[in-house]
Structure formats: C-alpha cells, structure tokens
Amino acid sequence: MPPDALDISGLTVRHGEVLAVDGLDLRIGRGETVALLGPNGAGKSTTVGAALGLLRPAAGTVRVLGRPPADAVRAGGVGAMLQHGGLPGEARVGEVLHLVRRSYADPWPLDDLVATTGTGGLLGRDVDALSGGQRQRVLLALALSGQPPLLLLDEPTSAMDVEGRRAFWTTMRDLAARGTTVVFATHHLEEADAVADRVVVMAGGRLVADGPSAGIRSVVAGRTVRFSAPDGAAFDRVPAVTGVDRVGGTVALATTDVEATLRALLADGVPLIDLEVRGASLEDAVLSLVGGAR
Numbered sequence: 001m002p003p004d005a006l007d008i009s010g011l012t013v014r015h016g017e018v019l020a021v022d023g024l025d026l027r028i029g030r031g032e033t034v035a036l037l038g039p040n041g042a043g044k045s046t047t048v049g050a051a052l053g054l055l056r057p058a059a060g061t062v063r064v065l066g067r068p069p070a071d072a073v074r075a076g077g078v079g080a081m082l083q084h085g086g087l088p089g090e091a092r093v094g095e096v097l098h099l100v101r102r103s104y105a106d107p108w109p110l111d112d113l114v115a116t117t118g119t120g121g122l123l124g125r126d127v128d129a130l131s132g133g134q135r136q137r138v139l140l141a142l143a144l145s146g147q148p149p150l151l152l153l154d155e156p157t158s159a160m161d162v163e164g165r166r167a168f169w170t171t172m173r174d175l176a177a178r179g180t181t182v183v184f185a186t187h188h189l190e191e192a193d194a195v196a197d198r199v200v201v202m203a204g205g206r207l208v209a210d211g212p213s214a215g216i217r218s219v220v221a222g223r224t225v226r227f228s229a230p231d232g233a234a235f236d237r238v239p240a241v242t243g244v245d246r247v248g249g250t251v252a253l254a255t256t257d258v259e260a261t262l263r264a265l266l267a268d269g270v271p272l273i274d275l276e277v278r279g280a281s282l283e284d285a286v287l288s289l290v291g292g293a294r
C-alpha cells in the first residue's frame with residue numbers, strides 16, 4: 001500500500017506568540033478529496049503551510065506521501081495554490097508556464113493543461129495585468145504542471161467568478177477520479193458540500209469535526225421552515241419551534257417537528273407565502289460546531 005497522502009501527528013505551529021495549530025492529528029489517504037473548513041484564524045492556512053514544509057512545527061510530525069514535506073515537494077509530489085501565491089513580475093504567462101513545466105521530468109502536456117485550466121487566452125498576457133480570477137487560473141496551471149499526486153489548495157476559488165468556480169471544480173472532480181488527492185481550504189461551504197468526500201472542521205488550531213459532509217450536517221438536528229410574513233407577526237409559541245430568525249420579510253423557524261409546526265401555522269391561518277422547508281446546511285453545522293469549540 002502506498003503511504004498516506006498526508007499524515008499529520010500532534011502538529012503544533014506557532015507564529016511568534018500565536019498558537020496557530022494546536023496538536024492536530026490528521027491522516028488523508030490517497031485519492032481522497034478533503035475540504036478544510038473553519039472560521040478566520042482557525043489554522044487552515046498554517047496547516048497547509050506546514051504540509052508544504054514552509055513552516056517549521058513547534059511539535060509533532062508531518063509526512064507527505066511518506067516523506068518529509070520539503071522532500072515531497074522537491075520530488076514534484078505536491079501541487080499547491082496558496083492564498084497569497086506569487087507569480088514572477090514582468091513576464092508573460094506562457095513564459096512562466098514554460099519555465100515551470102520544464103522543471104519537471106514528466107510535465108502535463110501543454111495543450112491539455114491549458115485547456116483544462118482555461119488559460120489558453122492568457123498565455124500572451126503580462127502576469128502583472130491579470131485579474132484576480134485569471135491569476136488563480138494561472139496558479140492552478142502551475143500547480144498542475146508536474147502532474148502531482150497531491151494538490152494542496154488554500155482558498156483556490158476566492159477570486160473566481162461563478163463560471164470560473166464551476167470549471168475549477170469540474171477539473172478537481174476529474175483529477176480526483178484519476179486518483180489525485182485534493183485537499184482544499186475554503187469558506188465556500190456549498191463547494192465543500194458538493195465536491196469533498198470528507199470535511200475537516202478546524203477552530204482555534206484544533207480539529208473539531210472530521211467526516212463525510214452528511215455526517216457533519218447531522219450534528220444539527222431539526223429543520224427550517226421558511227416563509228414570507230408581515231412584520232410584527234410572532235411565531236415563538238408555535239409547536240416544536242426552537243428558534244425564530246427574521247431577515248427582511250422572511251421568517252425562518254427552526255423546528256424539531258416540521259409537520260406539527262406546519263399544522264399549527266395552517267390552523268392559525270398563516271398564508272405561508274413562498275414556503276420552503278429544508279434540512280440543516282453544512283454552514284449551520286459548521287457554525288454550531290465552531291460555536292461549541294469557542
């Protein structure tokens with residue numbers, strides 16, 4: 001069996017006085033697609049940085065593809081997109097891509113790489129003149145240049161438009177289907193829900209949840225009944241309702257028994273305009289988990 005893509009044990013990382021990662025244990029097997037979630041400052045980027053050998057742990061160990069992180073990176077095992085990933089200035093995209101591809105023994109064929117990452121129209125452009133989303137696409141092309149078995153992505157779609165994000169995740173799904181391990185930190189919880197087969201939630205430098213998205217969502221019991229209602233109408237005494245949230249003209253009732261709540265509302269003659277009933281989202285679950293960890 002090949003070694004795990006990532007094997008983190010007791011990882012502790014400090015930035016000066018700040019304890020950014022606090023005793024993290026995390027193993028990620030080959031071929032998994034894993035989302036790292038958590039609020040600002042949870043330690044996601046620091047974990048990615050340690051996995052790339054960019055940050056020295058105060059304690060614990062990190063093995064990447066069975067090796068120390070820097071060795072795995074040097075051997076071309078890891079493709080990375082970082083939040084503040086830099087590109088050399090005063091160069092054209094095509095030149096940078098050419099240089100990076102040349103450093104690998106078996107680079108991804110250029111035509112296919114460019115088509116996959118949607119960078120065809122950017123090859124003649126100055127790196128300095130790229131928009132945020134275009135820059136992220138070029139960074140993706142660079143990350144994929146060596147056909148690495150492991151991708152570490154820190155908020156890879158933060159600057160992309162809707163179309164760019166969709167194309168990006170289609171690419172990630174294709175890569176995952178070919179056996180690439182994909183680990184990504186994100187604040188787009190709907191992307192994590194749709195793409196990841198495993199979700200890791202961090203808060204305060206620690207792991208607070210780890211499992212399939214459906215399992216994480218199930219930590220939040222109950223469902224939400226949402227509808228349009230005039231200001232001033234009170235719903236906190238409706239049966240089974242555990243919380244009332246109002247945004248503009250929309251009321252959201254958290255309920256432990258949808259049928260009982262709806263029956264009572266209908267009996268009271270509430271018109272239930274734009275009625276919507278839904279289960280807990282990954283966002284609800286993460287908020288609940290992170291709140292509990294504070």
Ligand SMILES: Nc1ncnc2c1ncn2[C@@H]1O[C@H](COP(=O)(O)OP(=O)(O)OP(=O)(O)O)[C@@H](O)[C@H]1O
Nearest residue numbers: 015018019020038039040041042043044045046047
């Ligand atoms: N270079 C640094 N110097 C000092 N403190 C840092 C540095 N980088 C991160 N930190 C601190 O370490 C903690 C973890 O930060 P980290 O960037 O890993 O979190 P994150 O989960 O990636 O957050 P975000 O979602 O905002 O990117 C935070 O308290 C942050 O302020």
